[in-house]
Amino acid sequence: MSADAAILPEDPALLKAMIAVLQAENARMSATIRAHDQLVQTLRLRIAKLKKQAFGKSSEKVEREIEQLELALEDLLIAAAEGDTTPAAEDEAAPAAPAGATAGRKPRRRPRVSDATPRERRELDPGPCCPDCGGELRPVGEDVSEILDMVVAQLKVLEIARPKKSCRRCEKMVQAPAPSRPIPGSMASAALLAYVLVSKFDDHLPLYRLAEIFARMGADIPDSTLVDWCGRAMKVLKPLIDRIEAEIMASDLLHADDTPIRVLDRSLRDRGLGKGVKKGRIWAYVRDQRPWAGTAPPGAVYRFAPDWKEEHVHEHLQKTEGILQADGYKGYAKLYDPGPDGAVQLREAACWAHLRRDFHDIWTSTGSAIAREALDRIGALYDIERSITGQPADVRRTTRQELSNPKVEAFRAWSEQQLTRIPGKGDLARAFRYGLSRWPSFCLFLADGRVAIDNNPAERALRPIGIGRKNWLFAGADTGAETLARAMTIIETAKMNGLDPQAYLADVLDRINDHMINRIDELLPWNWAPRTAPQAKAA
Numbered sequence: 001m002s003a004d005a006a007i008l009p010e011d012p013a014l015l016k017a018m019i020a021v022l023q024a025e026n027a028r029m030s031a032t033i034r035a036h037d038q039l040v041q042t043l044r045l046r047i048a049k050l051k052k053q054a055f056g057k058s059s060e061k062v063e064r065e066i067e068q069l070e071l072a073l074e075d076l077l078i079a080a081a082e083g084d085t086t087p088a089a090e091d092e093a094a095p096a097a098p099a100g101a102t103a104g105r106k107p108r109r110r111p112r113v114s115d116a117t118p119r120e121r122r123e124l125d126p127g128p129c130c131p132d133c134g135g136e137l138r139p140v141g142e143d144v145s146e147i148l149d150m151v152v153a154q155l156k157v158l159e160i161a162r163p164k165k166s167c168r169r170c171e172k173m174v175q176a177p178a179p180s181r182p183i184p185g186s187m188a189s190a191a192l193l194a195y196v197l198v199s200k201f202d203d204h205l206p207l208y209r210l211a212e213i214f215a216r217m218g219a220d221i222p223d224s225t226l227v228d229w230c231g232r233a234m235k236v237l238k239p240l241i242d243r244i245e246a247e248i249m250a251s252d253l254l255h256a257d258d259t260p261i262r263v264l265d266r267s268l269r270d271r272g273l274g275k276g277v278k279k280g281r282i283w284a285y286v287r288d289q290r291p292w293a294g295t296a297p298p299g300a301v302y303r304f305a306p307d308w309k310e311e312h313v314h315e316h317l318q319k320t321e322g323i324l325q326a327d328g329y330k331g332y333a334k335l336y337d338p339g340p341d342g343a344v345q346l347r348e349a350a351c352w353a354h355l356r357r358d359f360h361d362i363w364t365s366t367g368s369a370i371a372r373e374a375l376d377r378i379g380a381l382y383d384i385e386r387s388i389t390g391q392p393a394d395v396r397r398t399t400r401q402e403l404s405n406p407k408v409e410a411f412r413a414w415s416e417q418q419l420t421r422i423p424g425k426g427d428l429a430r431a432f433r434y435g436l437s438r439w440p441s442f443c444l445f446l447a448d449g450r451v452a453i454d455n456n457p458a459e460r461a462l463r464p465i466g467i468g469r470k471n472w473l474f475a476g477a478d479t480g481a482e483t484l485a486r487a488m489t490i491i492e493t494a495k496m497n498g499l500d501p502q503a504y505l506a507d508v509l510d511r512i513n514d515h516m517i518n519r520i521d522e523l524l525p526w527n528w529a530p531r532t533a534p535q536a537k538a539a
Helices: 012-054 060-083 190-201 209-216 222-248 266-270 310-316 330-336 352-368 371-388 393-419 427-435 437-449 456-461 462-466 478-496 501-514 517-523 533-538
Strands: 253-264 277-287 299-304 322-325 347-348
Touching: 012 517, 060 533, 190 222, 190 478, 190 501, 209 222, 222 266, 222 478, 222 501, 253 310, 253 456, 253 462, 253 478, 277 310, 277 427, 277 437, 277 456, 299 310, 310 330, 322 330, 330 347, 330 393, 347 437, 352 371, 352 427, 371 393, 393 427, 393 437, 427 437, 437 517, 456 462, 462 478, 501 517
Parallel strands: 253 322, 322 347
Antiparallel strands: 253 277, 277 299
């Protein structure tokens, strides 16, 4: 009998009163849970709607509201999990919950753990003898469950001792040379610098939080020192980042997109203009040939500009020729215009996902049957695309000519027909005109198997900026935003090539100062290979 049961009163009347109180409390808690569930669903719908709006005309206010709602939703879900007493549904090896215990709950996806993750086996052996009769036990099998554990990060001090020795014969002093450091004269090792860079620019931890983390580990590292480490480490990596930029921007097929970023501008505040914050832009230029089995490795280049003027993209793309897949930003227009000799620097490939979002917003807000049919027609094109992802360019082109081309032509004819039937100034008409006015660009993917149906690679490349904005309100200055762009170039390119950015940067920072500059390409993410133990020892 439990201790709680032992203290229950024996008087039936008191027991009934206690049951009534518990029932009332249970009803109150149930009502609270239902209210939380309704609020969670409301927030989810609101977030989804705002995300759709954000894909249209860019709005910093909309993006900030999305971020705040997502944080509020996260807090609600944590609170709901705190009050949940049912067993976890994520572990396949966990005992089954009682029937009906998890009714109405969405099962959680089990965490995925890489095969490369270290494993430690702990065997709970019942012993050699039976606890009841003392007989000898024999193995008949085993049950194995998994628990994901955390090995806490730890700082350590590497003492580099270089004994001095004197020759007994000639009295010559002999001492091993000091190893080079990523930052001369600094205490930071390559591994520590890599951790700081990835924490700040990939995990988006402000440096003052990193300083607090290091203090818990036993090292008081001033914020100013962390700032210096970041800046000087980025200077060491500059030749490598420059090579990544040169390689990617020389591609004949690029995806491009941009997103706003708030930048602190003290000159505005000094002149009494607002809060001293301006809106800059981060552009992402992506090479990704994996969807059509191309041989060039993937990579992303990020560039900062203090405003949204077209001159910036012209400077970014001045050495790029071929095809540019992007949205309808007017700054690209001159790059598509024929030159004096009739040749064009870049051909435009439009994004069907942008067009689809216009119709989706109309359908969700008005229930328009025409918008719904547009979504179905575009969806049929995406069904074909899913079947040819990863196929060679010639296979993709042949399939598109056979299957997609008739659907695209039918969509064009249907769009022109709808424009004669609907009000000319409505959102639906604007969506149709957006597609028809740039129709050759929307059809380019049919003629070239390398061209994607949409610009999603560039949009995915900009997601880290959106995540970062949840942790920092603005970049410290234009120079800070430029450093952010360069750091993301090397980190995101490493990730696109399947590398752990922290392990990659730790190795590169450890080697780059002793590496021959004419062999810098060996350290590019798509060429890099970690040093073996003998190589590291020799270095």
